[in-house]
Amino acid sequence: MGPHGNGPTGPGPRRGVLFDVDGTLVDSSYLHTLAWWQAFRQQGYDVPMVSIHRCVGMGGDRLVDALLPATRDKDGDGEIMASHAALFAVNWPALRAFDGARDLLAQCHAGGLAVALASSARRQDLDALRAALGADAYIDAATSANDAKESKPAPDILVAALEAVGVDAADALYVGDAIWDLQAAAALGIPVVAVTCGGTSAAELRDAGAIEVYEGPRDLLENLQASAIGRLFPQVSNA
Incomplete structure (x- = not known):
């Protein structure tokens, strides 16, 4: 992890992506x-x-x-x-990771973004979910229900994740699959890229405030450079 207040490629704020896990990265x-x-x-x-x-x-x-x-x-x-x-x-x-989940985390990491898991899962469940993902090399921090006083849709989990990676809410995006993810992120003003693989429809997710909606990690990965996440990559802005 880079120092707080400095991006991974030089001076400037560090940018990051927070991920829900259940229903977003893992088919649970x-x-x-x-x-x-x-x-x-x-x-x-x-x-x-x-x-x-x-x-x-x-x-x-x-x-x-x-x-x-x-x-x-x-x-x-x-x-x-x-x-x-x-x-x-x-x-x-x-437990099985969704197709493309590990590669999605890898690409976000390779793009210079801080990557954090922001889950309401219990610590024991999160450990099992991380084992299913097999992507620890690309994850800078992971927070669980044990790290927050209030659970989603309260924003406590996201606050803990931001603090863990040294990223301000203004420099972050959240990827989630549930209405509760959107409500938690909205409390902090964090835009949400949503996925429908958790079982919530694209229409509901858009109505709840999602700025983009994809079918799942593979769909998002294949459209990553053009997505809101891709626009966070330092090298994209300098291209």
């Missing part, structure tokens, strides 16, 4: 949906999977609060979240 959104569905069922709640999927990307505490009755005994929320964690962990061996 539906595994989370199923794990939450099973965790709710264990506690006697029958929550439709489509409702769960629409909340994936929030922090677990917010997801439970959004999907269950306000009149419930909230003392059981911790057990539900623990069950989800255990059920999702069973699927760690099945």
Whole structure:
């Protein structure tokens, strides 16, 4: 990492790209949906999977609060979240990075940008997701739910990621797949390049404020130079 306040190619602000992980770089959104569905069922709640999927990307505490009755005994929320964690962990061996995810991180790194993972995942889950990505050589920092007081859509995770790589919000972009990613970034004024591979439609992502929408990492990688991320590359501006 370069020093704070200096770009990797010389004087000037360091620029960076923050990435969500679940549903953005790793194909895990539906595994989370199923794990939450099973965790709710264990506690006697029958929550439709489509409702769960629409909340994936929030922090677990917010997801439970959004999907269950306000009149419930909230003392059981911790057990539900623990069950989800255990059920999702069973699927760690099945986690797969989306096509192009590793190369996308590599190209951002090669372009002189700071690369950070800004995830609401638990630290243990993030470790499994990083193992699936196999791209640690191109990642400058990674933050998890353990690094933030408030989970998405609060911006705490993004603030932690920016601090970890020494990048100001004005010099960063965020790549995410969920409405909650867009809301978190909007709180800091960070533009979002969105992907639909997590299961949210392009129309919804654009309505929520995405400046560009791609099908997934491969699509973004193939259009990287012309994308908002490509315009951050120092050498592009000097071409």
